[in-house]
Amino acid sequence: MPKITIDARTIDVPKGTSVLEAAQLLGVYIPRYCYHPRLSVSGNCRMCLVEVEKAPKLLTACSTEAAEGMVVRTDSEKVKAARRDVLEFLLINHPLDCPICDQAGECGLQDYYMDYSRAKSRFPAEDKVLRQKRRALGPHLVLDNERCILCTRCVRFCSEVTKTSELEVMERGDHSFIDLKEGKALDNGYTLNIADLCPVGAWTSRDFRFKQRVWFLKKAPAVCLGCATGCLMEAHYNDNTIYRLVPRPNAETNTWLCDRGRMTYKAAAAGDRLSKGVIKNGLIDLEPALREAATRIDEAKDAAAVLGSPWLSVEDNAALALLAGGMKTENYCFDFKFETGIADGILVNKDPSPNAAGAARVKAASGGLNFEEFLARLSGGKIKLVLTEARAAGLLKDALKASGARLIVFANNRGEIPAGAYATLPYASYFETPGTFINYQGLERRTEPVVQAPEGVKPLWQVVNKLSAYSGASLRLDSAEDALKGLDKK
């Protein structure tokens, strides 16, 4: 365990720790561009230069291993001058694009300039070397070579994390620039991480481009419900609209976020968002739709069935289980078996649903049929009506078609409604209502509301509550937690 002294404070660090990481442990921030905790050390930006006693020159903190008895200064005049000079060097040819650059406000150059330099440029703006301006690379990214500071984070990301190696530094010396390798396309499913990694505005997201200035955005914790991995993410929103999703790095599941997960916010604000009920293909108000659905459920009596959904939260599944109890039917199922595990070695899970484990928890409390039994009863004609969530209804597609049972679904968007659904009831998405999800590792993931649901759209447990009031056995749920408690009592 080497003992290292940084700015007159001493710390024991494990062998192999770099000076930069040791400083981080002490709470001393060393500026960096090319260093990233999850990528290999490259040491090319020179921003992290520190003074080490007995070393003839300044050393890069990211690539210097902490050694026994090392004495490091990060606040000496020499270090400050070095930082100023590195910034001046990086800014010589950096275009004055800030007004049109999406990175402005979260830009490494802007931030460090204000923190460490504030020097006036000694180079006239007309002498800047011009390079290729923006061009779209891949379905999600825009590259502007003029803004690039050649930290090679993007190159290392593609070769080390996705292992697809699309990007490379072309040419040498001051001719260097980042480009695609010949014959490659930048579409590896994780490309938007490059826009996050890029400390300047060279890589920007095509989806987020010019939508909103970053300083207007407010941040809220969110959870990705794209698959069973359950990545933690942060929703950036303003004026009741989500503009982008970025990863919330954590040791358990994710440092990155896949492109598909980042686009999941779009469904919440999509034009086909349901705010009324649908009977067959016609929109009607929620109340008559609920009454109609309740009448059909009562009609079917014990041939009515409830299927939970691995796309719904534990609370909402619990509310459905209570509803099944109130309906006095034996046909209910909260049993979903998917193969789990990381499919591509990075993040994407084999299980496409976010909450199969949560549904299993509801099954453990309420019982119910196995999925196979449920399917058999449906195909055998014992079930005349199925109440479920839209994506879970997709699991029953063929059996529903064969048996001709009535289908009543809960859905967020019109596009989700399965063909042949008899009635559809809208519910608030998990960007608008809290919910608990359990990922493939068994970790509890709690979503918190980021934006408000469209007018009249209620969380699923409230819709279930109303449905229960219309169909006779009222559940009297006051909150999502009530549903969980009601389940525990059973």
Next chain:
Amino acid sequence: MISVKKVNNRPLNFLERIYLPEIARGLAVTMRHFFKNLFSPKNILTIRYPEQASPLPGNANLRTLHRLKIREDGSPKCVACFMCQTACPAYCIRIEAAEYPDNTVEKYPAVFDIDLSRCVMCGMCVEACPEDAIAMDTRELPGGALTRAEMLLTRDDLLRNLPGEPSTLGAANRLANEYLEGKK
């Protein structure tokens, strides 16, 4: 603690206390002005604003109605950087950015609204603008309006050049000049 100041008004004399002579005196003042204005209207100080406006003093540096400057080719000089919207203390500016398919400037305002009913004419937007694209030098004072909609300036209302423009001088015009050169 509220401080109270006592004012010792002069007590009214007898004529003032019987009231009528003072009324007559007041009416006389009113009538004097009435007839003066009736027979020589050019001395009236008030004007019928907003139909009439008094000319502004010639050399005054005033913050008057906003405008957005235009480049040589008719495109707005504004690049939709949102600095003015950020600086605005009255939240009266609303911008929606859009992207040119091809040229070096890339970004332009598809929507640029200034709500004059909210604007406090502080000039912060002009101070904040890095492109010298917004100015308050039209020497027109925003007048009264009958509806809120009339107080909303849209991009088309705002875009105009003054005589002698567009100017291509200054560092702020670099991008615009580059862009115009590329068009030739």
